[in-house]
Amino acid sequence: MGKCVNHPDRETSFLCSKHNIYMCEECLECRDPDIYCKFRSSCSVWFMTKKKKGLDEEEKIEEEVKQYKVVFMPDNKETEVTEGDTLLEAAGKADVYVNASCNGKGSCGKCKLILESGDVKKESTPLLSDNEKAKNYVLACQTKVAGDVIVRIPEETIERKLKVAGMGQEATERLKKLVKDISPMLKEIPLELEQPTLDDSVSDLDRLNRGLKTTGCDVERMNVGIKVMRDLSAAMRDENFNITASVIRKKCSNEILEVKPGGFDSPMLGLAIDVGTTTIVVYLVDMKDGSIIGATAGHNRQASCGDDVINRIVCAEKDGVSKLSSMGISTINNLINEVVESAGVEYRRIRNIVISGNTTMAHLLLKIEPRYIRREPYIPTVSEFPILKAKDIGIKADPSAAVFVMPGPASYVGGDIVSGLVFSGLHREEPLTLFIDIGTNGEIVLGNKDWLMCASCSAGPAFEGGGIRWGMRAEEGAIEKVSVDSETQEPKIDTVGDALPRGICGSGMIDLIAEMFLKGIIDNSGKFKLDASHARMKVEKNERAYVLAFSDETGVDEDIVFTETDIHSLVLSKGAVYAGFTVLLNQAGLDFSMVDRMWITGGFGQYLNIERAITIGLLPDIDRGKFEYLGNSSIAGAYMALLSDDFRKEAREISNSMTYIDFSSSNEFMEEYTSALFLPHTDLKAFPSVKV
């Protein structure tokens, strides 16, 4: 008998000899990951009880609990798990990235691994082809460990280093010019104070404030913590009243954060972080002149809990928001390590951070309850975040680094959009502008310097490759351009990195559908009209499909096809986005002809062919000169807010002044949506330039 590790007042006989801990029954059954998760998969207590529940045979409990080794190739990453854990759980433990769009439900088929050796128990799944099965492919979430196992991450799904999304060298140089006066949240202010005398005997703190006032600080609104007060007198006298004070400028007050003897030690750094549902981008910035001295991007590790924000929230409700938070934070911290190491700087010099992300991402990162985001009436807990400290949320930087999280006006129009607007300057100018971030959600902003309206339409994951048989992101091997010969109906494809095709990404799909529509392969409702006997037509799992690449031309040893279901998914997505434009304009009493500019942002837009997008009715049929691609405007706005108080202020103003239109229960939206489920649209007058 011993005391429960979580409840010292309880005696319990459940001992894990491995971890040398006792746990009471309540803890063993508890689903709160803070209580049991850290031990879950490797703790014999936990497993013992699981068995006890299962078998209900007291004597069996004495049996030794089986632990097995799982090795992930090609990186040879190894971990130990308990019998019965899934390979997806093992991947999480080994810190190996495995995409699991459906959050381990076994429905997306993304978490493929190749079993090289060892015993496993597999659930049967229709999501693997015979070819794949023959090659020992398994779904990680549907496969339980039953012995020491070696698995390999398939070449085609391996995590590739992302290109830093959106902004190239030239663009970042341009960014620098957008910020005229650098005014960070956390400032380091060197002061040479006058020494006290009998005639000038104000307190040390008053002397410090007097010095700060001469540098323009608003000392009337200055707070100071007990630690600074305790360290103050020594710090001031260590180098003869030459000191450097760190001051945080908050929205409504300032705070002296630290006082160090002497002058600067080395230049202060900052981070601009764009936390996308899929991809996280980090810029490392020299706060003195705004130079971007490092930039990197990586997949958000939360992907193993699902592709979209709804799945992430579901996962947070089940496993606790802490789990999702650590996944996001660990992705960020790995990226920070990367930029910090390659720049050869100390992470403690990072003292200013701006995070831009959608509302769900912001909630999850900060461990703020996200559950009401997905429930009518769709309420975020927080829209405008106070300035936090890095240690509050676990970001690897100076623990006192100031963290500004971009505010967002609604559950489905978040800080990433506000950040994009800050960069775009839409809200500072006269022309009427439609601003759109196309992704799983299509976030739309309409307005100019006088007013702003916004909305979000649920486009679904198709544009990002989700729910599409061969859908993938714009990574190496993704088909990104398609043209179809009007005579032969044979396709011509281009892939990212000119690699053998492994799937098709969003821009490729739009190309494909536009081409299939224009070249008579499909009709305006998205049904195939090409003769079934055509060499490119085949039937897979009872539905018709167009073969983009035959197995011998691919990197996956299977035909890469596009099915009628895939077409339908894409039509639903484009219909939702177009209906969003229409309703937002209607609400403002406007129409497309009045739109002066149409700005597209987000990673997906980068590869978008405007002409083809108009052809399928995703974008309106207006003057092509009005379209502009902004790149990753979320990271750009974060960069600007990192350097300038004015832009942080603008962000708050934008967030507060936007009128949010909810489409979720709007009849008008449903009508427009239904009308938009044709190619290009039921109302052909709206698409005069699209001629089949």
Place this chain on the structure above:
Amino acid sequence: MGKCVNHPDRETSFLCSKHNIYMCEECLECRDPDIYCKFRSSCSVWFMTKKKKGLDEEEKIEEEVKQYKVVFMPDNKETEVTEGDTLLEAAGKADVYVNASCNGKGSCGKCKLILESGDVKKESTPLLSDNEKAKNYVLACQTKVAGDVIVRIPEETIERKLKVAGMGQEATERLKKLVKDISPMLKEIPLELEQPTLDDSVSDLDRLNRGLKTTGCDVERMNVGIKVMRDLSAAMRDENFNITASVIRKKCSNEILEVKPGGFDSPMLGLAIDVGTTTIVVYLVDMKDGSIIGATAGHNRQASCGDDVINRIVCAEKDGVSKLSSMGISTINNLINEVVESAGVEYRRIRNIVISGNTTMAHLLLKIEPRYIRREPYIPTVSEFPILKAKDIGIKADPSAAVFVMPGPASYVGGDIVSGLVFSGLHREEPLTLFIDIGTNGEIVLGNKDWLMCASCSAGPAFEGGGIRWGMRAEEGAIEKVSVDSETQEPKIDTVGDALPRGICGSGMIDLIAEMFLKGIIDNSGKFKLDASHARMKVEKNERAYVLAFSDETGVDEDIVFTETDIHSLVLSKGAVYAGFTVLLNQAGLDFSMVDRMWITGGFGQYLNIERAITIGLLPDIDRGKFEYLGNSSIAGAYMALLSDDFRKEAREISNSMTYIDFSSSNEFMEEYTSALFLPHTDLKAFPSVKV
């Protein structure tokens, strides 16, 4: 071998089997009380090394370390100490109050105990009379334990329950009327918020702020911490958007501290605390209507580190400021326990606290470096304290309770004086007023609603009984009134509580000196002129003394006398105070005739006979109607600031607007001081009413 308890990276062989800890050599020798003190007197490791150092004989180290029991009578408090510890250290461990004005140096003779049984090693001392020695009196700081010991605290020095200083029932009733609108720092605001809908889908935090705004909160300047954001959505929905928000109003911003579902649970309480160098007073206040529902007072336990602020600072420099802080905080917490228990309330309901104390007390309590207070040019670290939380400083209340510490303008004019001014209203009115707090330091304020000047003169401890052969505080048995028969020169005495005399307190001394001067026992320089053969005259330790009470009339079995040195000490004290008045008036270009009011505050002033104080030249010879006694104005001001933001604002304004005059290097002060070292003064014209 094991790991050092403070430095886990170090292996050490010093094991204390009693505490089951290892300590490395550095820790054993370290004087930082945070590192070793908690183990010091009872830890065998510590003692082992002490012996090792002393004897330098390896084999002796193996000897068992001797621990002895010390019992303090009459309360039968017991503790265990290590051979060689002093009885003063034992008293500290046993939490027994022993006055040690000189901080254990053996020079004040206050820490008397009676050895009832057991072995000790005594240093010889001239501070015990033969009579005392015969009765087994010892000085606690000069006596080391060498066996199990029983000691008794002498009847005459036993800690008596203090009357709650200053304010009686009537006065507290009057106090209540001074506060018109109750506006605590920390407010609990019940809100019935509207439920969110699709048309009203602002974030939970915005909804909360909207609610707060309707109650008059300045939400533009509202901060909120990460914990509140994390708890918010659940708290709001638990009772259907009926919540109670706790909001702290700070100087320059507000903060949402907590959000709880539902309405109030029980009324909020507050504490007004006057932290005197000698005495700490605590009021427990109902924040709803300002009723004082409990009040108590006790000796500041820091007294074992010396009587005055200088000794306390010296002690903090030697043993660390943490030690002094804990002594003060533990005194406060014991008093809080008392009031909370007798009122039958929960201490967690205490959510507002105001502390008033001199600059040194404030620094020590908050563990802020005090050392520059006592060094020219006498600089406090902090004058104006930000609002803190109870947990920051360890006060037993709700951990988030807001703590306002009264600001003080200078090292020797502190928050207690500012608090007194807030109560007095001096700064709100036209008449020119001299405000004086007589104690070890005489703090003087001169001014009216247009201007304020202040200064401090070092009066010495005489008025509080320090440095006087039979000096004591105004406790039971203290001679508080003296008259002398002009024919016989025989004294007539009154004692506090009509008990047998045990010593003489400040007011008694002033009476005595005035009477001796008026009745021809002493001359104007304070020398005896009474015939040496008079029955009341005797010679003690080579100096002449006047017998106030013969041993058989006393509670101490010795003659209670007043020596020429005692008289001189008192003359020095009164001279310093009077010189202070004069110089401050001179600096303002004024003289005593222009003073409209003279207000006296502090515990000592309570018993002061104005006429007698004028006779000896302590107070100026002005219209007696101008004098008024304010009682303990420090606690009264703290009470007012507890209830009202206006008064907290006034306190800050007073502290910032006072002009501090430093006397320490002033020639003018030295001249005035020298002139004031006669009875009543060298300038007899200034004292027309004093006729010998």
